[in-house]
Amino acid sequence: MFDARIQFMLLLLCGSLAVFVTNTGAMALAILAIAFVLLQGYFRLAAQWFIFYFIFSALLLLLYTVDGNGILNAALLMLAITSKMLPTLIFASSLAKVPTGRLLSSLQKINVPKSILLTLAVALRFFPVLRSESKLIQENAHIRGISLRQLKNWRKPLLLFEYAIVPLLMRTIRLADDLSAAASTRGIDAPYKKTSHHHIAFRTYDSVACLFFFLLIGTLWI
Amino acid sequence: MKQHLQAKDFITIGLYSIIIFIIKSIVNAAMAPLSIVAMPYITGVGMFFSSLVYLLMAIRVGKQGPLLFMGIILGLIYTMMGAPLMLPLFALAGLLAELTLIIGDGTQYRNVTRQAIAYSIFGAIYGFGGVINIYVFGKESLEKMQFSQDTIERMLTYAYSPLWLTISICFSVVMTLIGSYVAKKILQKHFVKAGYIQYQ
Numbered sequence: 001m002f003d004a005r006i007q008f009m010l011l012l013l014c015g016s017l018a019v020f021v022t023n024t025g026a027m028a029l030a031i032l033a034i035a036f037v038l039l040q041g042y043f044r045l046a047a048q049w050f051i052f053y054f055i056f057s058a059l060l061l062l063l064y065t066v067d068g069n070g071i072l073n074a075a076l077l078m079l080a081i082t083s084k085m086l087p088t089l090i091f092a093s094s095l096a097k098v099p100t101g102r103l104l105s106s107l108q109k110i111n112v113p114k115s116i117l118l119t120l121a122v123a124l125r126f127f128p129v130l131r132s133e134s135k136l137i138q139e140n141a142h143i144r145g146i147s148l149r150q151l152k153n154w155r156k157p158l159l160l161f162e163y164a165i166v167p168l169l170m171r172t173i174r175l176a177d178d179l180s181a182a183a184s185t186r187g188i189d190a191p192y193k194k195t196s197h198h199h200i201a202f203r204t205y206d207s208v209a210c211l212f213f214f215l216l217i218g219t220l221w222i
Numbered sequence: 223m224k225q226h227l228q229a230k231d232f233i234t235i236g237l238y239s240i241i242i243f244i245i246k247s248i249v250n251a252a253m254a255p256l257s258i259v260a261m262p263y264i265t266g267v268g269m270f271f272s273s274l275v276y277l278l279m280a281i282r283v284g285k286q287g288p289l290l291f292m293g294i295i296l297g298l299i300y301t302m303m304g305a306p307l308m309l310p311l312f313a314l315a316g317l318l319a320e321l322t323l324i325i326g327d328g329t330q331y332r333n334v335t336r337q338a339i340a341y342s343i344f345g346a347i348y349g350f351g352g353v354i355n356i357y358v359f360g361k362e363s364l365e366k367m368q369f370s371q372d373t374i375e376r377m378l379t380y381a382y383s384p385l386w387l388t389i390s391i392c393f394s395v396v397m398t399l400i401g402s403y404v405a406k407k408i409l410q411k412h413f414v415k416a417g418y419i420q421y422q
Contacts, residue, residue, distance in 0.1 A: 016306045078254050085303055092302055115232055116294055122236030123243075123295050130240065158404070161271065165245075166412050169278055172237050173418055179237075180230035188229040 001040050002209040003202055004098050004106035010036070010209065011091045013216055018084045025222040026083055027057065032215055033090035039208060040094055049090050056086070100125055105196035118188070122179070129175070130168070137167045225328075231283045232291070238279035239295040242272045261380050262390035265349035266397035273341055273401035274408055280337045281409075281419045286323065289344055290316035300351075308351055315347035332421045334409075338402035345394040353381040 014029060021029060030053055038046040060083055063076045095103070100121060107117055141147035146163045153160050227235075246268040253264050280288050293316025297309030319340040323330055330336045356377060380386045413419050 011302055012306070015301050015303065019305070019307075088303055115227065115291065116298075118229060118232045119236040119239070119291055119295050120298055122233050123240040123299070126237055126240055130244065162408055165274060166408065168241070169275065170412075170416075170418075172241065173282070176230075176234045176237050180233045183229055183233065 001098070003200070003206045004095070004103050005110055005200070006206055006209045007091070007095045007098070008107065008110075010212055010216065011088065011095060013213065014091050015088045017216060017219065018088055021084075021219050022222065023080075023083070025219045026087065028219045028222050029087035029216065030090060032212065032219070033087045036209075036212055037090060037094045040097075042094060042097065045093060045097075049093070053086065053090075056083070096124075099198075101196060102198040102200070105194070105198050106200050108194065108196075109200055126175075130172075133171050134164070134168055137164070137171075140167075225285045227283070227285055227287050227291075231285060231288075234279060234283055235288050235291045236295065238275055239292045241275050242292065243296055243299055245272045245275065261352065261377070262386055263393055265345060265352065265390065266393040269341070269345040269348070269394055270397040270401035270404075273338070273398055274405035276341050277334060277337055277402060277405045277409060278413065278419065280341075281332050281334070281421050284331045286320065286331065289319045289323075289340060292316060293344070305351075307354055311351055311354055312348065315344045318347060319344040334402065334406050334421055338399055341402065342395040342398035345398045346391045349390050349394045353387075356381040 014033065017029065018026065034046050034049050034053065037049060056079075060076075060079050063079060098106075104117065104121055108114075138147050138149070141163060142149060146153060146160070148160065148164060249268040249271060250264060253260055253267065276292075279292075290313070293312035293314075294309070297312035300306075300308035300312075322340050322343055323336060326333075326336070380390075409419065409421075414421070
């Protein structure tokens with residue numbers, strides 16, 4: 001596992017590069033990203049991304065060769081934009097494996113303002129939680145016959161929106177309260193520099209990650 | 223009296239920003255097959271559905287700053303997804319929208335009408351997110367993606383013609399205001415009665 005600071009920088013770099021590279025360059029970026037995941041020892045994750053990316057690019061190539069009209073063109077537009085985003089997502093997937101405490105203390109070391117750091121950490125950490133929450137809510141809604149999956153409900157989309165979002169918001173109100181109670185018990189409002197038991201330092205293995213900086217910039221010329 | 227945001231408020235903003243982001247992505251994904259025709263309208267529809275979440279967040283926090291921090295967080299998430307230009311744009315949108323809320327005695331932060339206006343201004347600037355890439359990187363970035371000539375022409379028309387820009391901005395503003403009107407009813411029906419929030 002590499003230093004979280006380097007991972008974060010690489011993520012930002014990859015995100016900015018994605019706008020400039022050509023289609024072949026985007027493919028090179030994705031291969032580099034998968035190699036980066038592999039080098040950190042996440043073999044399963046890397047294999048999953050590799051298979052997904054292989055199928056995805058095959059589909060994209062197929063669509064390019066077919067001389068399509070309206071609908072196919074729109075699908076191509078979506079896929080082309082996704083192909084630019086995928087490398088960044090692959091980088092992000094390995095960053096998501098870093099424990100929150102470690103990530104926070106790393107970002108604190110590069111002087112990100114505390115307010116933005118806290119908000120961002122909460123936002124990123126609650127992606128999966130919200131997904132499981134809304135799955136639970138949909139299961140309950142299904143029993144009552146008001147779930148998103150039952151097609152007859154789509155006749156009244158606004159009501160359906162209300163049934164889906166209100167329980168979720170009710171849950172998040174409680175989540176936010178619980179979380180802030182837990183955080184202030186641990187002294188988040190204290191005006192001192194926070195310490196962490198995670199030791200954040202640059203190790204020898206991280207120099208491999210630094211190589212990726214040059215490799216990533218190199219994709220501009222592909 | 224001016225109150226500063228505390229850790230509790232940041233947690234609230236973070237949670238609700240992510241819900242707003244999810245709603246907007248669902249709308250984007252649902253409208254993507256139509257994007258060649260409906261490109262100027264996507265923001266408006268997203269704003270319509272997300273205004274409920276925003277109003278709940280703004281009223282629960284009830285202080286200066288949620289829009290600005292929401293803009294920064296949304297911008298950072300988009301940066302991680304490969305669109306770094308969104309960060310300054312959304313931060314600017316949040317800042318300008320916050321400026322409309324400054325005048326008042328402190329109760330304006332819990333006023334639904336004022337918050338709705340602020341959010342519609344946020345939405346008007348937010349709508350530029352779709353076209354700003356075209357402004358900055360030009361036609362070449364579209365051509366690099368190997369789109370058909372027809373698609374490129376259409377996207378350039380949406381990006382540069384003042385008529386389409388005006389339509390897009392007006393649509394966002396109007397949809398946000400309608401969304402806030404619906405949201406106020408939903409808030410009254412579920413959240414005020416349950417005692418979760420109080421507004422002016």
